[in-house]
Amino acid sequence: MLPLPRPNLANVKPYKPGKPIEELIRELKLKGEVIKLASNENPLGASxxxxxxxxxxxxxxxxxxxxxxxxxxxxxxxxxxxxxxxxxxxxxxxxxxxxxxxxxxxxxxxxxxxxxxxxxxxxxxxxxxxxxxxxxxxxxxxxxxxxxxxxxxxxxxxxxxxxxxxxxxxxxxxxxxxxxxxxxxxxxxxxxxxxxxxxxxxxxxxxxxxxxxxxxxxxxxxxxxxxxxxxxxxxxxxxxxxxxxxxxxxxxxxxxxxxxxxxxxxxxxKDLRHAQRSRKINEAGKKFLYPELKKLKLFFIPTYANFIFVSFVEDSHVIYERLLRLGVITRTVKEYGFPNALRITIGTPAQNRRLIEALKQVVRR
Ligand SMILES: Cc1ncc(COP(=O)(O)O)c(C=O)c1O
The missing domain is CATH 3.40.640.10 (Type I PLP-dependent aspartate aminotransferase-like (Major domain))
Incomplete structure (x- = not known):
């Protein structure tokens, strides 16, 4: 027997955050660099x-x-x-x-x-x-x-x-x-x-x-x-x-x-320079990613933020898992009502290129 929680907690599903880099390395024993494009963090790092x-x-x-x-x-x-x-x-x-x-x-x-x-x-x-x-x-x-x-x-x-x-x-x-x-x-x-x-x-x-x-x-x-x-x-x-x-x-x-x-x-x-650089890299990321996603024939929504909603023809969990194996962490959004989509943070130019290369491999399979 256990103490009973408030009954309405039966309707509460805990928040599921993006996968931490260290967790992926631990789970898949990946050797190469892992990039996280899952939680809309700043790819330039802290101010x-x-x-x-x-x-x-x-x-x-x-x-x-x-x-x-x-x-x-x-x-x-x-x-x-x-x-x-x-x-x-x-x-x-x-x-x-x-x-x-x-x-x-x-x-x-x-x-x-x-x-x-x-x-x-x-x-x-x-x-x-x-x-x-x-x-x-x-x-x-x-x-x-x-x-x-x-x-x-x-x-x-x-x-x-x-x-x-x-x-x-x-x-x-x-x-x-x-x-x-x-x-x-x-x-x-x-x-x-x-x-x-x-x-x-x-x-x-x-x-x-x-x-x-x-x-x-x-x-x-x-x-x-x-x-x-x-x-x-x-x-x-x-x-x-x-x-x-x-x-x-x-x-x-x-x-x-x-x-x-x-x-x-x-x-x-007071760090106006960091904010300005971050905005710039985000805009450059959009400029690079939009045509690349189009080439891959993927549906996406032009964004005002630092992430892009991308939709696939199949269950996005499969795409997500394949990307993980290539060291790229994205975010499934099933709990938001989109079982076929991923939310992908805009990264540095190198990270964005790596994302597109990984997507090319996993989408065409
Ligand atoms: C709309 C929205 N609000 C709040 C947050 C979280 O912000 P914080 O890290 O300050 O709790 C996020 C982060 O993903 C967000 O997308």
């Missing part, structure tokens, strides 16, 4: 300024971190011209999604979310035993905001919108999102997850901070895991009204943002 800051302060690791995350929140507040109490920092941005579910969702409440969206909010809502209502995407693989709007009802408490959508890479644009936000009732929290914000060049991308200034009940999420290259440190932040942040603060555990992450976060914000 050099962040690395230098970590080196300088590593000996202070015996001290607990500043639980108030004062200096990093101050730096972020300055960057976005907000007061500090509008900024919350998390153990990755996923923590903040989870905390929002913990703070706001009761079993009688509903999370509204697109069918193929990033999965963490859905997991959080299921943990809280709340209803998860999934809205199909439009034919062009973008969020169907008008349908989401029509679906709002008295139970709706949180709407989660990942912009771009992971794993598809499409965005909703400024005008449409602005009109949507205007119409969402005030008692609904809209989470705008902008994990890939820094990669996006188009002027049509929403200026979501404006919604905050207009008094809307939104929480904007950004991360250090992508362009700043600090996924392993776990650092993300949310911008929202102080009253909303205060509720998330009640349900977090103490010292959720480690000391080195706080230090690295401040330094990385």
């Amino acid at each position: 050099p300024k962040a690395i230098a800051a970590i080196r300088k302060f590593i000996a202070e690791s015996y001290l607990y971190p500043d639980d108030n995350v004062y200096y990093l929140r101050q730096a972020l507040a300055k960057k976005f011209k907000l007061d500090m109490d509008w900024v919350m920092v998390g153990d990755g941005s996923v923590e903040l999604i989870y905390l929002a579910c913990l703070a706001y969702l009761r079993p009688e409440d509903e999370l509204l979310v697109s069918e193929h969206s990033f999965i963490i909010a859905k997991i959080g809502a299921r943990v809280m035993d709340s209803r998860v209502t999934e809205i199909p995407l439009r034919d062009d693989y973008t969020h169907d905001l008008s349908r989401i709007l029509k679906s709002i009802n008295s139970a709706t408490k949180i709407i989660y919108i990942d912009n771009p959508i992971n794993p598809l890479g499409t965005i909703v644009k400024k005008r449409e999102l602005g009109q949507f936000i205007e119409q969402v009732p005030e008692d609904v929290l809209v989470i705008l997850d902008e994990a890939y914000y820094e990669y996006i060049a188009t002027k049509d991308y929403p200026d979501s901070i404006k919604y905050l200034r207009d008094g809307k009940n939104v929480m904007i999420l950004r991360t250090y895991s992508k362009i700043y290259g600090l996924a392993g440190l776990r650092l993300g932040y949310g911008l929202s009204k102080p009253e909303i942040i205060a509720n998330l603060m009640k349900v977090r555990y103490p010292f959720n943002v480690n000391r080195l992450a706080q230090i690295a976060g401040i330094a990385a914000l």
Whole structure:
């Protein structure tokens, strides 16, 4: 006999991350270099300024971190011209999604979310035993905001919108999102997850901070895991009204943002060169990969992020496994409703070439 967990945990499937490089080497005893294009990490690595800051302060690791995350929140507040109490920092941005579910969702409440969206909010809502209502995407693989709007009802408490959508890479644009936000009732929290914000060049991308200034009940999420290259440190932040942040603060555990992450976060914000190089390499990657994928007659969706959604005629798990044997880790997206697709991170030029060579071998077999 075992102690019984809460019954709704029967509906919760744990998050499945991309395969770590060390795991693949351990499992397949691969000799050559393994490349990981599975978790949308930065192929250029961590911001050099962040690395230098970590080196300088590593000996202070015996001290607990500043639980108030004062200096990093101050730096972020300055960057976005907000007061500090509008900024919350998390153990990755996923923590903040989870905390929002913990703070706001009761079993009688509903999370509204697109069918193929990033999965963490859905997991959080299921943990809280709340209803998860999934809205199909439009034919062009973008969020169907008008349908989401029509679906709002008295139970709706949180709407989660990942912009771009992971794993598809499409965005909703400024005008449409602005009109949507205007119409969402005030008692609904809209989470705008902008994990890939820094990669996006188009002027049509929403200026979501404006919604905050207009008094809307939104929480904007950004991360250090992508362009700043600090996924392993776990650092993300949310911008929202102080009253909303205060509720998330009640349900977090103490010292959720480690000391080195706080230090690295401040330094990385100043590393404009690293961000610029990262954007450039990502754009170059798209330019190389699009025609190569076309030559392979593979369906893909042009992306606003640092990953590409690629679809195959067969179960993509087979392709995934074959690529693993060639030392290339990609990501299956079956749990997102796409059993025939892979999500592939855009790498360095050498990694992208290696990916295409590997795809040529496995797709034609
Ligand atoms: C939409 C989206 N949100 C959040 C995250 C995770 O961010 P973090 O590493 O800050 O938890 C990802 C990472 O893949 C993502 O795609």
